[in-house]
Amino acid sequence: xxxxxxxxxxxxxxxxxxxxxxxxxxxxxxxxxxxxxxxxxxxxxxxxxxxxxxxxxxxxxxxxxxxxxxxxxxxxxxxxxxxxxxxxxxxxxxxxxxxxxxxxxxxxxxxxxxxxxxxxxxxxxxxxxxxxxxxxxxxxxxxxxxxxxxxxxxxxxxxxxxxxxxxxxxxxxxxxxxxxxxxxxxxxxxxxxxxxxxxxxxxxxxxxxxxxxxxxxxxxxxxxxxxxxxxxxxxxxxxxxxxxxxxxxxxxxxxxxxxxxxxxxxxxxxxxxxxxxxxxxxxxxxxxxxxxxxxxxxxxxxxxxxxxxxxxxxxxxxxxxxxxxxxxxxxxxxxxxxxxxxxxxxxxxxxxxxxxxxxxxxxxxxxxxxxxxxxxxxxxxxxxxxxxxxxxxxxxxxxxxxxxxxxxxxxxxxxxxxxxxxxxxxxxxxxxxxxxxxxxxxxxxxxxxxxxxxxxxxxxxxxxxxxxxx
Ligand SMILES: Nc1ncnc2c1ncn2[C@@H]1O[C@H](COP(=O)(O)OP(=O)(O)OP(=O)(O)O)[C@@H](O)[C@H]1O
Ligand SMILES: [Mg+2]
Numbered sequence: 221x222x223x224x225x226x227x228x229x230x231x232x233x234x235x236x237x238x239x240x241x242x243x244x245x246x247x248x249x250x251x252x253x254x255x256x257x258x259x260x261x262x263x264x265x266x267x268x269x270x271x272x273x274x275x276x277x278x279x280x281x282x283x284x285x286x287x288x289x290x291x292x293x294x295x296x297x298x299x300x301x302x303x304x305x306x307x308x309x310x311x312x313x314x315x316x317x318x319x320x321x322x323x324x325x326x327x328x329x330x331x332x333x334x335x336x337x338x339x340x341x342x343x344x345x346x347x348x349x350x351x352x353x354x355x356x357x358x359x360x361x362x363x364x365x366x367x368x369x370x371x372x373x374x375x376x377x378x379x380x381x382x383x384x385x386x387x388x389x390x391x392x393x394x395x396x397x398x399x400x401x402x403x404x405x406x407x408x409x410x411x412x413x414x415x416x417x418x419x420x421x422x423x424x425x426x427x428x429x430x431x432x433x434x435x436x437x438x439x440x441x442x443x444x445x446x447x448x449x450x451x452x453x454x455x456x457x458x459x460x461x462x463x464x465x466x467x468x469x470x471x472x473x474x475x476x477x478x479x480x481x482x483x484x485x486x487x488x489x490x491x492x493x494x495x496x497x498x499x500x501x502x503x504x505x506x507x508x509x510x511x512x513x514x515x516x517x518x519x520x521x522x523x524x525x526x527x528x529x530x531x532x533x534x535x536x537x538x539x540x541x542x543x544x545x546x547x548x549x550x551x552x553x554x555x556x557x558x559x560x561x562x563x564x565x566x567x568x569x570x571x572x573x574x575x576x577x578x579x580x581x582x583x584x585x586x587x588x589x590x591x592x593x594x595x596x597x598x599x600x601x602x603x604x605x606x607x608x609x610x611x612x613x614x615x616x617x618x619x620x621x622x623x624x625x626x627x628x629x630x631x632x633x634x635x636x637x638x639x640x641x642x643x644x645x646x647x648x649x650x651x652x653x654x655x656x657x658x659x660x661x662x663x664x665x666x667x668x669x670x671x672x673x674x675x676x677x678x679x680x681x682x683x684x685x686x687x688x689x690x
Pocket of ligand 2: 400401465
């Protein structure tokens with residue numbers, strides 16, 4: 221999944237009285253995909269802000285008239301949540317400290333290093349965006365707490381809501397950690413049975429010899445140790461829903477009894493003489509391929525077809541374009557709340573890694589990573605170093621890969637859609653692109669250095685040096 225470009229539709233306002241620096245900053249940020257506005261003084265900036273929405277202000281401290289710090293102070297006094305980066309002169313640490321005290325998000329020191337500028341802008345915009353997310357209570361597009369604005373999740377919610385109204389059994393399919401149990405609970409909550417019990421049972425956790433009595437109950441004296449009449453899970457869920465998790469683990473003998481319960485709407489307790497009516501809605505789930513289980517003789521096909529009539533497949537996280545960011549913000553919020561820890565920010569590298577990772581374990585894996593980082597956070601910040609190692613490593617690898625793919629495209633003169641959409645952060649250094657291009661031409665000339673130098677329009681000496689260096 222590619223990282224969303226941090227550029228916002230609102231422009232960045234740069235307040236700088238030196239026209240050369242203003243131009244340089246505007247150019248740099250425009251190249252990074254941002255819209256910019258310039259102001260030569262704080263007064264001009266205030267005038268602009270009165271009529272134009274802005275994402276972020278970058279202001280020099282020393283300005284003619286009102287200072288950059290006074291501008292910051294005024295904006296914060298007006299309760300503005302605008303991002304604000306201060307540019308201080310070299311060697312004026314007191315100014316930087318003052319700026320941060322007044323509520324600046326960051327400061328940059330002159331002479332400006334453009335890469336640092338880009339990074340600071342990215343970081344501040346990203347922080348602001350997350351903060352905005354945090355403020356939103358219950359993000360839009362969720363279904364009983366299941367977050368998902370992506371197209372496949374919206375379609376799933378739509379189907380789930382429709383099925384919830386009926387009494388038909390439902391089979392929930394999906395890879396591990398995709399939210400199968402969450403969906404089962406949501407269906408129950410959406411159904412007319414919402415006021416009655418929701419009983420969840422993991423079929424894998426019940427010992428084979430106890431399964432039948434656990435499900436259907438038993439009568440007194442049914443077997444050694446059955447000293448009393450006992451209700452089963454079916455009876456406990458009466459009027460409500462019974463969630464059979466890991467249905468693929470259910471023993472074939474019991475599968476036949478379950479099918480019977482579904483068809484006749486009655487169950488017979490172990491040792492009992494009579495069938496008892498039960499009004500229960502069954503929601504079953506599995507991460508297994510049941511058709512394969514049927515072939516292997518582990519699952520009854522008649523039960524499968526009965527359950528499969530209404531099945532809902534939860535897409536893996538990697539197919540939910542756009543949901544990852546929202547999930548990250550919501551899960552940080554959830555665990556910050558649960559642990560009563562104020563989390564105010566996230567390191568850009570941490571966010572990048574979280575966005576770049578592939579999540580074979582889906583939302584559960586994401587949630588575990590976030591829970592861990594929240595637990596380890598001691599300064600109100602989610603840190604890159606606190607993320608699981610495999611997540612950091614894979615993110616780094618995919619960052620490198622997308623950089624290489626991009627430079628390949630540039631080197632062959634093919635600027636594909638994919639290349640332009642690749643994350644700006646992952647773009648390689650110019651030198652790296654040149655090196656790749658040089659190597660490509662060298663390859664194409666069969667290693668002929670003179671021709672390569674001619675094609676590249678550089679001196680042979682330069683070519684030798686570049687080949688030595690790279
Ligand atoms: N879309 C979502 N929005 C918010 N939280 C989610 C979402 N999907 C899953 N979760 C959270 O992720 C965790 C795993 O979800 P759940 O237990 O429902 O998955 P599962 O598919 O049953 O997993 P497994 O196959 O491992 O049993 C839970 O803590 C759940 O709250
Ligand atoms: Mg589960």
